[in-house]
Amino acid sequence: MKRVLLLLLVLFVSIFDAQINLNIGSTNVGSAPVSSFFSYSYVQQIYPKQEINTTAGNITGLIFYLDPSATINDSKDWTVYVGHTPKTAFTSGTDWVPASQLTQVYSGTVSNNAGKVVVNFQNQFAYDNIGNLVVAVKENSPSIDINNFDNVFRVYSYPENSTLYYRGDRTVVDPVSPPAGILAKYKPAMTISGLTPRQTAACPFVNYPSYNFQKVVLTPDFKWDSSTGATSYKISLGTSAGGTDIINGQVVTGNNYSLSTALNRSSNYYVKVSAVSANGESQECVNVPFKTIPPIPVNDACSGALQISAFPYQYTQADAVSATNNAGSVSICSPGMNDGVWFKFTGDGSKFRIIVGAIATDGLFDPQIGVYKGSCTNLVCVGTVDDAGPLEQEYIDVQTEASTEYYINVGYFEITDKPEDTFTILVKKI
Structure with a gap:
């Protein structure tokens, strides 16, 4: 009997741990994953694999968060899609991830259950941990939750344009040819069910320079977001992807590092920042490419x-x-x-x-x-x-x-x- 109870306990803990929480304590609100103050909406949001911080596995569902008292009776008809994308952010209002790269995982009605909207996938999604995760939600109800003023779901700030949303009152959006949308520097707080988080801290998101920034100053002040559980960070800088010929794993306790020696003008560089915690160093952190400012123009004076x-x-x-x-x-x-x-x-x-x-x-x-x-x-x-x-x-x-x-x-x-x-x-x- 003890063995059976122990086995059940281990199974329960494993199931409970098989979820990844992304800023679920946020109290900020926004127009994602749906816009409840308009009749229809279509929203895509990107979660980089470094932020998810896991290995490959099957995603069985998602949980979104909102105020327990919020009403979404007229914003409950959802179709949910997920997919992989090489994008880390959207570049314009028309830069949608194509429908051909998305898989429909849910279609039906949702509800506010004590501050949570639980979406149990009708089809599990095989997350490969190679591409970044894109989550798309289409809201199909013809009416609006007029008391919400569009600010219902919990979101958290993200420097890049990681959310692209469309909202309107005329017709349900066709994900094959969505209209131009609006970029947002936030995305929904979310739980991913079915995946187990790594024990190491997640890779920090590099704020400056942004990915493939083409006009970085010669003595940049590199900046990144905090990673939960991190006690310090390591920064490397090189002239090739993964290179360390300029900075090799410099330990930093804060969220920035100022370069004292000037870089070369009009040159390509790669910076990588990893987080160090009690369980080790974060894995598979991205090399952020950037290019420095050009030479002084001939008509400078x-x-x-x-x-x-x-x-x-x-x-x-x-x-x-x-x-x-x-x-x-x-x-x-x-x-x-x-x-x-x-x-x-x-x-x-x-x-x-x-x-x-x-x-x-x-x-x-x-x-x-x-x-x-x-x-x-x-x-x-x-x-x-x-x-x-x-x-x-x-x-x-x-x-x-x-x-x-x-x-x-x-x-x-x-x-x-x-x-x-x-x-x-x-x-x-x-």
């Missing part, structure tokens, strides 16, 4: 201004992020501005319009245009403009004088030195 000789003139500046502030901010016009990159042209008595459009790449570049005449050693203010916000278009009209040299500075709107980013400049006669 007024003396190197790019000559504009034909109109209309259009140019896309992709290396402005490496512009220096030279001798300091340019305060010839009021308000002053950051010393960015420079262009010049010769007036002919016509009126010219100068248009600068910031391009979204790695930041929220808010450009300012400064126009001057004279010479680089004796600039005279013609005008400046900073009317629009980040990633918006700025323009200024200039009535020129014949045979007079004009200089254009495109910089960050603040006087303090902040990096410029990619932009397009158009100079034309009007």
Whole structure:
């Protein structure tokens, strides 16, 4: 009898341990895994394998969390899909994981059971621990839970765009051709049933640089999220995937590491951060590739201004992020501005319009245009403009004088030195 009881106890413990909890204590709320304040929704969320921190196995169900008093009577008709993906994040509102890469594991109604929505799979899913896990939920009820205001399910912050959601009132979404959605930097707190967590701490998520970031500063401050149970971290940096030729397993007790020796410009590197706990070091942590900022642009200073000789003139500046502030901010016009990159042209008595459009790449570049005449050693203010916000278009009209040299500075709107980013400049006669 004792052997039977012991066997049952071991079996019970094994079943109880065969689940992975992902931030189930979070109290934040969001529009995932479903949007309850709209009639229909379709939401995909990505969980990197390093975060799941397990081995291959069969997923038997999922549990989502919400306030025990929340009503989801009009948001209970769910179809759930899971799959593998190489993505670590979504890149745009249309970057859905294709339906062909997903497996339907559940279709039916769900309910709020004391703050939990338990989805027991009708078909187990074989998780390979090679790709990352994507979970997609389609909500099919035509009505809404009007008292929820869309903030029902528990979510937790995640730096990357790990959730992509669509919500609307017109029709049920077809996962084969979903409409454009909205990116979110959070995802649902969730329990994965059927998988057993490793005893070691999970690999930390590297916040900076983000995966494949192309404009990393030369002395980066590497940053990562905490891993539950970790007592320290190890960081390695190399010029190849898995390389340690720059940093080899440096032990760090905090969540960041500042590099003191400058990296090479326009070069590829790989950083890896693992967590150390009482049970050992986390396994299979990802090598995060990144590239450093390009060389200083040739038109960094007024003396190197790019000559504009034909109109209309259009140019896309992709290396402005490496512009220096030279001798300091340019305060010839009021308000002053950051010393960015420079262009010049010769007036002919016509009126010219100068248009600068910031391009979204790695930041929220808010450009300012400064126009001057004279010479680089004796600039005279013609005008400046900073009317629009980040990633918006700025323009200024200039009535020129014949045979007079004009200089254009495109910089960050603040006087303090902040990096410029990619932009397009158009100079034309009007």
